[in-house]
Amino acid sequence: MEIVDIQKIIRPHLVDIQTYEAMEAPETLAKKSGIPESEIIKLNGNENPYGGSxxxxxxxxxxxxxxxxxxxxxxxxxxxxxxxxxxxxxxxxxxxxxxxxxxxxxxxxxxxxxxxxxxxxxxxxxxxxxxxxxxxxxxxxxxxxxxxxxxxxxxxxxxxxxxxxxxxxxxxxxxxxxxxxxxxxxxxxxxxxxxxxxxxxxxxxxxxxxxxxxxxxxxxxxxxxxxxxxxxxxxxxxxxxxxxxxxxxxxxxxxxxxxxxxxxxxxxVDYLLSNVEKIIEERARMFDQINNLPGVKAWPSHGNYLMCEFEKNEAQRVYVELAAKGIFVRNFNSPRLRDCFRIAIGTASDTDKLIEAMKIIV
CATH class of the missing domain: 3.40.640.10 (Type I PLP-dependent aspartate aminotransferase-like (Major domain))
Known part of the structure; x- marks a missing residue:
């Protein structure tokens, strides 16, 4: 029996489609970084640090x-x-x-x-x-x-x-x-x-x-x-x-x-919105602390995240060095955001560890 070339019957525009760049799972991040999963600070997915109800x-x-x-x-x-x-x-x-x-x-x-x-x-x-x-x-x-x-x-x-x-x-x-x-x-x-x-x-x-x-x-x-x-x-x-x-x-x-x-x-809803308020308060605190660091600007945000903009060619270096410390944020490949990354708002402890690391790195 002749082996079928499956690409011949796939819709042509999907044969070479670029996969969506999704976030890696915590266990994958742990394995790649060599840091125990329990010690990872995952701030790359805009997830709620308080979990569900x-x-x-x-x-x-x-x-x-x-x-x-x-x-x-x-x-x-x-x-x-x-x-x-x-x-x-x-x-x-x-x-x-x-x-x-x-x-x-x-x-x-x-x-x-x-x-x-x-x-x-x-x-x-x-x-x-x-x-x-x-x-x-x-x-x-x-x-x-x-x-x-x-x-x-x-x-x-x-x-x-x-x-x-x-x-x-x-x-x-x-x-x-x-x-x-x-x-x-x-x-x-x-x-x-x-x-x-x-x-x-x-x-x-x-x-x-x-x-x-x-x-x-x-x-x-x-x-x-x-x-x-x-x-x-x-x-x-x-x-x-x-x-x-x-x-x-x-x-x-x-x-x-x-x-x-x-x-x-x-x-x-009342419980969940109380957690939203905590995140909004932490967003304001993180915004102030990041904007006190040299060479980085946090943009005002209405979400549960902040976009940070760095001096030219610095964002990727900071991203890599944060990852080496077990702190994962979201970087981007698009030309407009090449000098930026996004940080999800975590707990107060997460913010403290992030800022401590960034003070050393930047």
Whole structure:
């Protein structure tokens, strides 16, 4: 029997696709650095240092794992409606916000269609575009990393379908204003506002969805609720659009453990938001301490992270030397961020160890 060359039947544009550059697991970091996993300070994933709610852990422990989850997401959508103040028919839940991004491409992007992406920003939009066979129009943010709305609107052509906006932006931490979003909505294209870090900023455009069928607001339970490992997020959108999402999603897309954890977390909001407040306070302290170091600037942030900018060619050296001490942050390869890295906000102890190390390194 002749050996099949599998590449001949893979979609041509996927044969040489570049893998998404995801974070390495703690055990991998430990093995590479030679530092015990228990001693590693992991500040590269924007994870919640306080973890999830005990109510969520208890709910998962009691969940009948042999039963399929509800394909209609009824209880999750009701719980999220109570939390957000938006009608349940305007909400769709995904296996992480990443799945919802993927569903956007299933619904809107055919091969050759274009998205508009405002870089530097979260890399998942461009990655999903490449997977879908779409094209990416990149519009640079301005010197303060703000969206250049006129430039975005000027780059639209008849193949452009979707504009992606992250607010707060990852990794720069700044907000897209409501007026900017309204200007983008006037284009008639789908506008996706990724509010993964909403709880750390308190600013949202969710209420615009009732009057704008072309707006999707994405959220996640990973950051504020500490459920990153369970992969659960949600989208807020016009009811007409939500129906299409429910039609094309896999029937049991959110696993039953994630469903239980989401519902239980939303019964413990006060506790979770108290942890958010701790992170915001620690963000302010870290911001001040980093900006007291020579040769480095921390940019103001509305997320649970800070972007730090160094003198030319210094960021990679500092990144490597921090890693050698068991402190892992997020570096970047893009030209605009080559002299930057992003630090997630951890505990006060994490900040103290980070600053102590940076005082030696910089």
């Amino acid at each position: 005990q109510k969520a852990l208890d709910a998962v422990a009691k969940t009948p794992l042999h039963i399929y989850p509800d394909p209609n997401q009824t209880n999750m959508r009701v719980a999220l409606s109570d939390y957000t103040g938006m009608p349940s028919e305007n909400i769709v839940v995904g296996s992480g916000a990443d799945e919802l991004i993927d569903l956007i491409f299933r619904l809107f992007i055919s091969e050759g269609d274009k998205i508009l992406d405002c870089e530097p920003t979260f890399g998942m939009y461009s990655f999903c575009a490449r997977v879908a066979g779409g094209e990416i129009t990149l519009v640079q943010r301005d010197e303060q990393f703000d969206i250049d709305v006129p430039s975005v609107l000027n780059r639209i052509d008849d193949k452009t379908k979707v504009i992606f906006v992250t607010s707060p932006n990852n990794p720069t931490g700044n907000i897209a204003t409501e007026s900017q979003v309204i200007d983008l909505l006037s284009s008639g294209l789908l506008v996706v506002v990724d509010e993964a870090y909403y709880e750390f900023s308190g600013q949202t455009v969710q209420y615009l969805v009732s009057q704008n069928e072309n707006l999707i607001v994405l959220r996640t339970m990973s950051k504020w609720a500490g459920l990153a490992g369970l992969r659960v997020g949600y989208g807020i959108m016009h009811g007409k659009l939500a129906k299409y999402f429910m039609d094309v999603k896999p029937p049991y897309n959110v696993n039953i453990a994630a469903e239980a954890a989401l519902i239980a977390s939303l019964e413990d």
